[in-house]
Structures are given as C-alpha cells and as structure tokens.
Amino acid sequence: MENIIAINYGEVSLKGMNKSIFISQLIKNMKFKIRDFEKAVVSRDQGRIYVEGYSSEEEESIIGLLKEVFGIYSIIPALKFDGGMEEIEDVVLKAARAHVEETPVKSFKVETKRVNKKFPMKSPEVCMSLGGLILENIEGLEVDVHNPDMMVFVEIRSYNLVFTKRIYALGGLPYKTGGRAMLLLSGGIDSPVAGWMTAKRGLEIEAVHFHSYPFTSERAEEKVMDLARHLCRYINSIVVHSVNLLPIQKAINENCKAEEMTILSRRFMMRIAEKIAMERNCQALITGESLGQVASQTVESISVTNQSVELPVIRPLIAADKVDIMDIAQRIGTFETSILPFEDCCTVFLPKKPLTKPKLFRMLESEKHIETEELIENAVSEKTTREITIN
Amino acid sequence: MEIYLDNSATTKPSKSAIEAMNNAMEKIYGNPSSLHRKGMDAEKIVRDARESIAKFINAEPCEIVLTSGGTESNNLGIRGFLERNPRLGSNILTTSIEHPSVMNLFGFLERDYGNMLVPVDSNGFVAIEDVKRNIDSNTALVSVMAVNNEIGSIQPIMEIGKAVKESNPNTAFHVDCVQAFGKMEIDVKKMKIDLLSGSGHKFHGPKGIGFLYKRKGIKISPLFYGGNQESGFRSGTENVPAIAGMGAAVCEMMESKDTNRRKMENYKSRLIEGLKKNMTDCMILSEGAGYSPNIVNVCFKDVRAEVLLHSLENDGIFVSSGSACSSKKKGNSHVLEAIRVPKEYIGGAVRISFTWENNLEEIAFLINSLKKNVEEIRKIIKGKGR
Numbered sequence: 001m002e003n004i005i006a007i008n009y010g011e012v013s014l015k016g017m018n019k020s021i022f023i024s025q026l027i028k029n030m031k032f033k034i035r036d037f038e039k040a041v042v043s044r045d046q047g048r049i050y051v052e053g054y055s056s057e058e059e060e061s062i063i064g065l066l067k068e069v070f071g072i073y074s075i076i077p078a079l080k081f082d083g084g085m086e087e088i089e090d091v092v093l094k095a096a097r098a099h100v101e102e103t104p105v106k107s108f109k110v111e112t113k114r115v116n117k118k119f120p121m122k123s124p125e126v127c128m129s130l131g132g133l134i135l136e137n138i139e140g141l142e143v144d145v146h147n148p149d150m151m152v153f154v155e156i157r158s159y160n161l162v163f164t165k166r167i168y169a170l171g172g173l174p175y176k177t178g179g180r181a182m183l184l185l186s187g188g189i190d191s192p193v194a195g196w197m198t199a200k201r202g203l204e205i206e207a208v209h210f211h212s213y214p215f216t217s218e219r220a221e222e223k224v225m226d227l228a229r230h231l232c233r234y235i236n237s238i239v240v241h242s243v244n245l246l247p248i249q250k251a252i253n254e255n256c257k258a259e260e261m262t263i264l265s266r267r268f269m270m271r272i273a274e275k276i277a278m279e280r281n282c283q284a285l286i287t288g289e290s291l292g293q294v295a296s297q298t299v300e301s302i303s304v305t306n307q308s309v310e311l312p313v314i315r316p317l318i319a320a321d322k323v324d325i326m327d328i329a330q331r332i333g334t335f336e337t338s339i340l341p342f343e344d345c346c347t348v349f350l351p352k353k354p355l356t357k358p359k360l361f362r363m364l365e366s367e368k369h370i371e372t373e374e375l376i377e378n379a380v381s382e383k384t385t386r387e388i389t390i391n
Numbered sequence: 392m393e394i395y396l397d398n399s400a401t402t403k404p405s406k407s408a409i410e411a412m413n414n415a416m417e418k419i420y421g422n423p424s425s426l427h428r429k430g431m432d433a434e435k436i437v438r439d440a441r442e443s444i445a446k447f448i449n450a451e452p453c454e455i456v457l458t459s460g461g462t463e464s465n466n467l468g469i470r471g472f473l474e475r476n477p478r479l480g481s482n483i484l485t486t487s488i489e490h491p492s493v494m495n496l497f498g499f500l501e502r503d504y505g506n507m508l509v510p511v512d513s514n515g516f517v518a519i520e521d522v523k524r525n526i527d528s529n530t531a532l533v534s535v536m537a538v539n540n541e542i543g544s545i546q547p548i549m550e551i552g553k554a555v556k557e558s559n560p561n562t563a564f565h566v567d568c569v570q571a572f573g574k575m576e577i578d579v580k581k582m583k584i585d586l587l588s589g590s591g592h593k594f595h596g597p598k599g600i601g602f603l604y605k606r607k608g609i610k611i612s613p614l615f616y617g618g619n620q621e622s623g624f625r626s627g628t629e630n631v632p633a634i635a636g637m638g639a640a641v642c643e644m645m646e647s648k649d650t651n652r653r654k655m656e657n658y659k660s661r662l663i664e665g666l667k668k669n670m671t672d673c674m675i676l677s678e679g680a681g682y683s684p685n686i687v688n689v690c691f692k693d694v695r696a697e698v699l700l701h702s703l704e705n706d707g708i709f710v711s712s713g714s715a716c717s718s719k720k721k722g723n724s725h726v727l728e729a730i731r732v733p734k735e736y737i738g739g740a741v742r743i744s745f746t747w748e749n750n751l752e753e754i755a756f757l758i759n760s761l762k763k764n765v766e767e768i769r770k771i772i773k774g775k776g777r
Contacts, residue, residue: 214701215771253771348695348772 001081001091003056005063006161007049010073010171022202023049026071026174032236033065046115052080063167068233070200071174078153078163085121085129091162092130092152093137099150099164100138107144108134108152115157126154170200175235178202181284181314182277184269185209185240187223187342190288190317192231192334193325197316198286199235206239206280208273208383212246212349220342225388230334232390241276243383245269248375249349255369262296262354263363267308268376274309275380285309290317290325295354304358392707394753398593399540399570399686399744400711404636405595411639412597415632423629424618433631440638447641448568448587449578450604456624457634460601461569462492463614464588467625468565468603469496469534471611472586473504479561480531481505486517486546487729488539493567494725497534504531515544515730516681519554526558533564537571541713541726541742543677543686545575552583563609569593569601573644574652574683585609591637594644595746600633651747655684658745658754662687665758670765674736676727687743690732694739694768702764703741708757711742 007030012022027049031042034051040062041053054062059077066075079091096108110130112123121129130152131143155161183195185207199205209224221242228240248268252261273285289297296305306313317325329335395403404412415436421429423437437457445452458464473483482505485497497506509521517535526533533555535546548566555564565586568577573594579587587604591597605611605624617626644651663678672692677683691699696712703710713724723737732740743757 214705215698217697217701250771348698 001079002052003054003059004078004080004161005051005059005066006076006078006163007051007066007072008047008074008076009049009071009174011173012071013047022071022174022177025177026069029069029071029175029236030066033069034062037062067167067169069174070170070172070202070234071177072169073171075167075169076163077165077167078161080159080161082159084119085126088126088154088156088160088162089130089133091160092154093133095162095164096134096138096150096152099152100141103150105141105149107142107148108150109143109145109148110134110152110154112154112156115155119156126156130154170234172200173202175199175202176204178204179284180204180206180280180282181286182273182280182282183207183286184273184288185224185228186288187220187227187338187340188288189322189329189335189338190290190293190325192227192288192338193328193332194286194288194314194316195231196234196328196332196334198314199231203284203314205231205235205286206241206277206282208241208243208276210243210245210269210272212249213244215246215249215348217342223337223340223342225386226337227334228388229390230332230337232388233333237387237389239280239385239387241383241385243272243276243379245379248370248379251370251375253349256366258351259353259355260358260363260366261349261351263301263304263358264366265349266296266301266305267363267367268372268379270305270309270313271376272379274311275376276383277311279380282311284312284314286314286316288317288325289315290320290322293322295356298356300357301355304360304363307360394708394749394756396743396745396749396753396757397709397711398746399742401592401598402595402746403748404592404597405640405643407639407643408596408636411635412632415635419631419635421631423631424620433629436631436635436638437629440634440641443638443641443645444589444602445604447572447577447645448604449580451607453622454579454604454607456603456605456621457629458601458603458625459599459630460592461490461567461588461590464569464590464601464603465490465492465534465565465567466496467611467614468586468588468605469493469532470500471614471624472532472563472565472609473500474612475610476531476563479563480529480559482507482525482527482530483532483534484509484522484525484530485534486536487511488515488541488544488726489534489536490540490567490569493534493536505529511544511729513730514679514681515539515542515676515726517546517551519547519550522551523554523558526555526562528559530559530562533562534567535565536567536569537577538568538574538683538686539726540570540686541724542688542730543570543683543744545571545681545683548577548584549582556583570683570686573648574655574685579604579606586611591633591640594640595748596637596640597633600630600637602637647747652684654747654749655745658749658751659684659687661751661754662743662758665754666761669758669762673765674732676730676732676740685745687745688740689743690727690736691739691741691765691769692735693772694765695772696739696741698768699739699741699761699764702768703757703760706756706760706764708760711744713740713742 039053043050110127112126114123153163181203183205185191228238252264419432421433423434441452441455445455484507487508487510509517563585566584567588569590572589585606590601613624674690676688700712727737
C-alpha cells in the first residue's frame with residue numbers, strides 16, 4: 001500500500017481536441033512546482049493526473065504546493081494497493097478510522113467505482129458490504145446516503161484506490177495555455193489580484209510598473225517587486241518592466257490643466273504598456289480597474305483611457321466591490337504587502353479635484369500641447385527590466 | 392560619486408576601527424571570561440577600549456558599562472536607576488525633543504511615575520529655570536540630551552547639572568550623549584553627570600556597540616540577567632570585535648578632537664553661507680554658537696523633503712529628511728513641531744550632518760545640487776493651475 005495523490009482538472013476536461021495540450025502543460029507546471037521532491041512521479045491516466053512515489057511525510061507539503069497550481073480542480077489524497085475484497089476491507093476500515101479520528105463525523109456513505117469489470121462483486125454489492133463493515137467496527141456512525149458527513153470512495157481498477165477526502169484547489173486553466181498579456185502592476189491592492197485572476201485563466205503574464213523617481217522612493221519599487229514575487233507562488237516567475245513616468249508627469253504638469261493630470265497620465269501608461277506589450281509579444285493588457293473606485297475609473301474615464309490603445313484590455317475586477325477584491329488579495333497573499341505605506345505615485349501629482357467625467361475631445365486637445373510620441377518613445381527605451389522568481 | 396552627509400544617522404566605520412575589528416575577529420576571538428590566554432587577550436581589548444572611553448569623558452574605567460548601543464544605554468541608565476532606587480521619588484523629568492529611545496521609555500514609565508516634559512523655546516533650547524522649577528524632593532531622575540539629533544541644539548548641560556544638584560542632590564542626572572560624543576567637550580565631573588549614554592556607530596565605530604557611564608556610587612539594576620559580565624550590569628558575552636572597533640574610533644578622535652571640530656565648523660559655515668546666498672524661502676534651524684558643528688537642519692518652503700532627498704540621491708548625495716528614525720513614519724517630526732516650525736516649511740526639512748571626513752568640494756557640490764533640485768521641485772509642485 002502506498003500514498004498517492006489524484007488530481008482532477010475540472011474545466012480542462014471540457015476541452016475537446018486541444019485537451020492534451022492543456023494537460024501536458026498542467027503536468028509540466030505541476031512537475032516544476034514540486035521539483036524539490038525528487039521521488040515524486042507525475043503521470044496521467046484516464047481523466048486524472050497522479051502523483052506518487054513520494055514518502056508519506058512529504059504528502060502534506062506536496063498538497064500545499066499543488067494547491068497553488070492553476071488548472072487543478074481538486075486534490076485527492078488516496079491509498080493505492082493491490083488485492084481483492086479482503087484487502088479492500090482492511091484499507092477501507094483503516095481509512096475510515098483515520099478520518100473519524102481527525103474529524104469527528106456522525107454519518108457516512110460508501111461509493112464504489114468498478115472500472116475493472118472482472119472484479120467478482122458489483123459496485124452496489126461492494127458498497128453494502130463495506131458499509132456494513134464500517135457500521136460494525138466503528139462506533140457512533142450511521143449511514144446517510146443523501147447528506148453524509150464522510151464519503152468513503154473505493155475505486156477498483158487494475159489496482160485499488162481508497163480515499164475519504166477531496167481538497168478543492170484553485171481551478172482555472174493551466175498557466176501558459178492561453179496566450180500572453182501585459183499587466184499594469186501598481187503597489188496597490190487591485191492590480192496584483194487582476195493579474196492573478198488573468199493568470200488563473202491560463203494567460204502568461206508580464207508586468208509593467210510605473211514610478212516617478214525621485215518623486216517616489218525606491219522602496220515603493222521594491223514593494224512592487226515583492227508583490228510580483230508573491231504572484232510567483234502561482235506562476236513561478238514573472239518579467240517586470242519599470243518605467244519612469246516623471247518626465248511625462250512634468251510635461252503634463254507644465255502644459256495641461258491640473259485636473260487633467262490623472263486621466264492624461266493613465267492614457268500615457270496605457271500607451272506605454274501597449275508598446276512594451278507589442279515588443280514582448282503580448283496580445284492584451286490587464287488592469288485592476290474597478291468601476292467607480294476612483295476618479296480615473298468612472299465609466300467616462302475608462303472610456304477615455306481605453307481609447308488610447310488598440311489591444312484588448314482585460315479588466316477582471318471591473319464590477320467587483322473593494323471588499324471582495326481585498327478578500328482575494330488576502331487569500332492569495334498579496335494584501336499585507338499592498339497596504340505598506342510606500343506610494344508609487346507621488347501625491348504631488350494628484351490634483352485636488354481630478355476629472356471624473358472627462359471628455360475625449362478635450363483630452364485629445366490637451367495632448368496636442370505635449371510631445372506625446374517622443375515622451376512615450378523615451379519612456380519605453382529607458383525602461384528597466386527584471387525577472388522575478390520566487391527565490 | 393558618493394557624498395555621505397547623513398552622519399547623524401550613522402557614520403562609515405574608520406579604517407582603524409575596521410582593522411581593529413578584523414584583528415579581533417581573526418586573532419583575538421577568545422571569550423574574555425575564559426581563564427586561558429585567549430580569554431585574557433580578549434579581555435585586554437575590552438579593558439583598553441573601556442579606558443579610552445573613560446578618558447574621553449573624564450571618568451574612571453570602572454564607571455563604563457559596555458552595551459549594544461544608544462538605545463540600550465538610555466534604557467539601562469534610566470530604567471535601571473529607577474528600578475534600583477524605588478524610594479527616591481515618583482517624578483521624572485525630561486525634555487520635549489528627546490530621541491525616541493528616551494521619549495518612548497518615559498511614555499512607558501508613565502504607569503508608575505509622574506512624568507514631566509520641559510518644553511524648548513523656538514530655537515530648541517530648554518530654559519534652566521524651567522528645569523529648576525520642576526525639580527523637588529520627589530524628583531528621582533532628570534534626563535536631557537546633550538545634542539539634539541534633528542536640529543543639533545546643544546543644551547546647557549553644565550548649568551542643568553548644577554541646577555539639578557542644587558535643587559535636589561539625590562536626583563540622578565542622565566545625559567543622552569549619543570550625538571554629542573566627539574563633537575563637544577564632555578566632562579562628567581564638571582557637568583555633574585550621573586549617567587551618560589554613547590553609541591559607537593555615531594563616531595566612525597561599528598554598529599551594535601555603545602556604552603553607559605555610571606558614576607561611582609550610583610546604583611542601577613541590570614536590564615537582563617545572566618553571566619554577570621560588565622560587573623553584573625550587562626550580562627552576555629562581550630562583543631569583542633565591536634568593542635575593539637569602538638575603542639579604536641575613540642582613540643582616533645582623541646588625537647584630533649580640535650581639528651575635527653574646526654573642520655566641521657568650517658563646512659557648516661560654508662554651507663550656511665551658500666544657502667543664504669543661493670536659496671530663497673529657506674529656514675536654517677541650526678545656525679549659531681548654540682548648535683552642534685556637524686548638523687544643519689534646513690527647511691525649504693514648498694518642497695517635499697522626501698522628494699528632495701531622492702533628487703539629491705540621484706546626484707550621489709545622501710542626507711536625511713527630518714530625522715532618520717522618524718522618516719519612515721508618516722507625520723511630522725516631534726522635534727520640529729516642538730520648536731514650532733511653520734506649516735509651509737515643516738514638510739521640506741532636510742538634515743545635513745557632517746563628519747570631519749567630508750571636504751569643502753563636497754559642500755560646494757551639495758550647494759549646487761540643492762539649488763538645482765529645489766528649483767526643479769518647486770517648479771513642479773507649484774505647477775500650472777494650482
């Protein structure tokens with residue numbers, strides 16, 4: 001008997017002809033994630049992926065890591081063994097006892113899947129027999145087929161599997177199976193979440209970060225790199241481009257109305273991000289914009305910034321409430337870093353009354369007073385690029 | 392190019408300090424408590440350093456307790472004294488511009504002590520009368536910093552010492568000399584100091600080492616218990632390499648005290664002259680004989696200190712905004728608020744702090760960089776349409 005982890009990949013199984021592309025990428029991602037466990041073997045079999053060969057003390061750590069892999073729907077720690085009904089009875093009792101010791105339960109149900117049709121008993125017979133066995137041997141349990149506290153699963157294949165637990169994981173699609181997109185990453189709460197959500201849909205992400213050094217501190221940039229590092233738990237590594245927006249902010253400051261600063265800066269950021277995205281072979285931009293959250297995220301402002309680029313802009317948080325975004329940030333581990341005090345946009349440049357309902361034609365008019373193309377060109381060519389990995 | 396002008400935050404360890412430390416780490420690695428020769432060699436390093444420090448402030452070697460730095464010395468001196476002398480009185484006194492390691496300790500002691508703050512005037516000085524007026528038979532301790540770390544004001548320690556002892560001979564007088572050590576004459580006997588704190592890394596020694604002077608006859612409790620090193624006042628194996636480094640730094644200063652001082656005075660007057668000649672709308676807080684020669688705190692109107700700091704950094708110049716210890720926090724410095732710096736100026740306060748190792752070219756470069764960057768920042772902050 002040995003420990004084995006069965007992985008269900010949920011949504012991936014709905015893919016048709018392309019399914020194997022998704023699954024091989026998922027296996028690749030899983031292998032990379034648990035690469036430190038040298039004995040663990042990842043294999044694919046009949047609608048599932050299995051991890052085995054590791055020692056039982058390693059199981060908890062491996063499951064912990066797999067919980068951070070996109071595309072895994074659920075993780076099932078199971079026992080794998082050979083033999084007939086006698087062996088199955090032994091293992092089922094052992095598994096049920098272990099489960100009851102860990103979490104007290106009142107009711108249970110046995111479910112059997114008989115893949116090996118040569119097995120002498122039929123599934124309902126196996127269930128009845130094992131159910132009786134559990135009732136006899138473990139005190140204080142009753143059978144409840146509709147709403148059991150504990151499910152005991154038995155799978156009879158060329159080998160047998162027994163398990164009582166199913167751990168739900170992140171779901172989504174395997175990372176790097178859906179093209180590439182450029183994330184506008186700030187030091188705030190929203191953009192890391194937006195990046196995470198997009199990556200969860202299989203897109204490979206890169207990030208661009210804007211700062212106004214020396215009007216902002218280098219610590220603010222380090223904070224953004226820390227956030228990127230947090231994301232690496234899910235995506236292993238990420239390329240982050242840093243762009244100094246100060247020359248552009250200075251130009252806007254000198255030539256345009258104060259109230260237009262925010263919206264014009266946003267338009268510049270989008271265009272710079274798009275330019276870097278094209279260079280880097282990305283097919284979309286990602287922002288953490290959420291309707292109505294701040295002046296630059298009213299539907300009027302978003303339409304004015306949106307007009308500045310041609311690439312599609314993915315806005316996963318567009319209709320999410322702040323509290324819900326904060327929940328996700330907490331769950332994925334970026335929240336604590338996001339709320340550190342270092343600002344990535346200097347408050348010097350925040351107008352007292354930013355426009356909330358900008359008009360596109362006015363913004364286009366304002367931009368005529370600035371050397372738009374040249375500023376963007378310079379900002380892009382002076383960017384610095386780093387690859388962030390978890391270590 | 393690197394022009395380091397943040398010497399009140401910390402200093403670069405001197406060559407001789409580094410050599411002494413290397414030597415201690417490579418060769419004299421014994422534990423001073425060990426009976427064998429390795430231990431004795433280490434003990435000798437500790438003894439030599441103790442002697443140099445004592446000599447520097449006109450004290451006896453047995454009056455020096457080696458600690459981990461200024462914060463520990465302040466805590467050991469103040470808290471240790473109050474714990475050991477519970478019946479001396481229930482009031483303690485300090486100023487409104489102390490370093491956080493004294494200020495926050497007083498805040499903690501508020502549970503058990505009536506804790507009084509002597510205000511400072513708009514130049515950053517306490518008045519002797521205010522100190523006198525607040526001391527009575529119930530005052531256990533008075534703590535006053537010799538040189539303020541943010542604006543450099545030098546308190547009249549000699550007069551305060553006299554006033555304390557005249558008002559109540561049993562009141563202990565503690566002086567935080569972390570910034571003052573090496574920049575002004577300190578004589579514990581003339582100044583009637585009972586307890587005095589110093590820190591190695593403020594005078595080209597290493598970090599993590601400092602000392603407390605404790606006058607013979609003054610009794611204190613230790614902060615922690617253990618192997619009774621440092622006569623039982625500071626248990627824990629001595630940090631021999633750091634002690635060696637601090638000792639070397641003290642010896643170096645001893646030889647060149649006066650030249651050092653003249654050099655810094657020269658830099659300071661050049662800088663102030665340059666500021667006055669080249670800059671508009673700036674307030675110099677540290678000008679005059681009452682201030683330490685190594686600190687210039689200057690506030691620029693319509694400038695954000697943090698932005699100026701990073702702009703100077705771009706030119707290779709390192710300074711502080713307000714005080715390094717408070718610059719990571721939001722809000723204004725308690726010192727600048729205590730001396731009532733006007734609202735338009737307080738956000739633009741930078742502290743430039745010298746060492747004798749600086750030179751006049753660096754000061755000239757600083758003035759140019761300040762002029763250029765302040766103008767630039769003001770242009771942006773004032774901007775169009777605001």
